[in-house]
Amino acid sequence: MTCVDVRDTTQGLSCVACQSKSKTRHYDLALTWEYGAPDGFGRKVFKINGQFPGPTLELNEGDHVVVHVKNLTPYSTTVHYHGIEMLGTPEYDGVPGITQKRIPPSCSFTYKWKATQHGSFFYHAHSDSQINDGLYGPIIIHPASTTPVPYQLITNSSKSLAAIKLAETKRIPLLLSDWRHITSDYEWELSQKSGVETPCFDSMLVNGKGKVICLSTEEQAVLITANQQMLLGFVPGSNLTDKSCLPAPVIATRAAPGAPAPNFDIIPANFFYGCTETQSSSDVIKITQETIADETWAMFDLIGSLALQNVQVSFDELTMYVIEADGNYIEPQAVHSLLITNGQRYTVVLKLENPRRYTFRVSGISDPQILFGTAVLDFKIKGTNQSTIPTVPYINEVGVNTTGAVVPFDFAGTKSFLPQPIPQAPDATFKMTMRVDGQVIYWAFNETILPLNYDDVRPPLLFAPQPDRQDNHTITIHKNNTWVDYIMMVPGVQPAHPVHVHGRHFYVLGSGEGNFTWDTVEEAAAAVPESFNLVNPPLRDTIATPFAGPSGSWLAIRRPSDNPGVWLMHCHIQSHIQGGMSMIIQDGIDDLPAIPAEYGWTC
DSSP states (O other): OOOOEEEETTTTEEEEOSOOSOOEEEEEEEEEEEEEOTTSOOEEEEEETTBSSOOOEEEETTOEEEEEEEEOSSSOBOEEEETOOOTTOGGGSOOBTTTBOOBOTTOEEEEEEEOOSOEEEEEEEOSTTGGGGTOEEEEEEEOOTTSOOSGGGTOOOHHHHHHHHHHHHTOEEEEEEEEOSSOHHHHHHHHHHHTOOOOOOSEEEETTBOOOOOOOHHHHHHHOOHHHHHHHTTSTTOOOOTTSBOOHHHHGGGSOTTOOOOOGGGSOGGGTOOOOOOOOOOOEEEEEESOSSSOEEEEEEEEEOOSSOOEEEEETTOOEEEEEETTEEEEEEEESBEEEOTTOEEEEEEEEOSOBEEEEEEEEOOTTBOOEEEEEEEEEETTSOOBOSOOOOSBOTTSOBSSTTOOBOOSTTOOBSSOOOOOSSOSEEEEEEEEEOSSTTOEEETTBOOOTTGGGSSSOGGGSOOTTOOBTTEEEEOSSSEEEEEEEEEOSSBOOOEEEESSSOEEEEEEEESOOOSSSHHHHHHHOGGGBOOSSOOEESEEEOOOBOTTOEEEEEEEEEOSOEEEEEEEOSHHHHHTTOEEEEEESGGGOOOOOTTOSOBO
């Protein structure tokens, strides 16, 4: 089979028209810092090849990938390939201080890796919180012809199966983003000076488009959640701001005892207040069926390129068949709404029959703010009139079901498609505590923060690993081809922390409320078997700890250490990772691969 690879040299795009034998695909990404107005409000943003979000890297499973990044911005940066395991190439993981030095302005760096996986991924900056300024774009990896797919669990119809396979070749990425009108470096500067996290945003974007929506006090009252009411109760007399955000004094109540008092005078009023609606257009996804006789299915990659929010998503009046989570096939679920955590990706297929404009809803469910947005799925059949009747939503602006008939995605019931057996006992177990470290802007993983200047004060750790290091910042696994359990414990009232692990995906074994009082998963599973799945757990690279009430919560994952390298485990909330909520895993430290001679940036 011949694969048509159309290169647009101005955009650095590669359109894979079909699947074929593996080949080497080259991408050129030019990073710039220029004016943009994603939601109708102008500010400086990162653009990639002149566009925001960046161009899609589309390739096939088995391909070799070469990405040449030229940094034309005034900031040093790196590019991380989120969810790509980098088997045998840890030096191209794109984490400053761990696998490389930042790329200085006017310099270039070339990343090289092999697409050993398939599914939905994305690339983004891993320096400071530059992802909040637009430095990200989607990655689509089409499965090899020999890769088993779960489509037959959706339908037995040969026509439908053929239509789904066609939809896979035309899969559409939808990047979901919470957007601010201030730059990330200014936000972090003010957070450090004030001692208060500023979790308010201005809009929700779909593929880089959206608008500012302001709610009246009456509209807020209808939508406010029980958790938001509880948090507002910590500061009597407080209310949501006109941005529908928790005010700064409420955010500050999460500080640890004895922390310095926050300086509210430093925080500009527009960080929490000052909502002005805009009329920027929503993203419109156009799908046209040529003839009435053929079935039309569409495949979407829903990508949580979010800074803070967790979102509930839904297509009005359409059923989503969820077939993939974080690039791993699952047994399909037919649902109406789907919860996506910061950093996660889900692939869904939809059957389209009635020509009309369907609303795609993205509703934030995170406590600090009521934030939502929409896009339009414009389905037409040539020669047929399109209905003008508005579609009926399954969820409201805060992700709550509109009727009892709405079927949400069942994470607890998620099963891997053709699961691989995992050992029933790991080679090692590590327990870690996630918490606020004094001021609200600092967050600890394993009791302490990873120093904020870690990546600037020493060579990348991959080049100078520390084989005897076993401390609050670092877990060292000497022996390759072992299995390790990681237990995340979240004491006290805290938000859900989306934990992302580089280098190798992991199995989600279980989670629960309260303290994890056992020494191992096996002990815990014997005591509370209903909290665990040790038979066919889902394989993920990003998973959120449960929301922690006063008694806390916990999360247990099992991960193979069979890809030697130095990797990062961190919360994917950008203000949390910038505030120190990261850990280092030195994996298979005795078998690290050699660094290529051509490695490094050029100026």
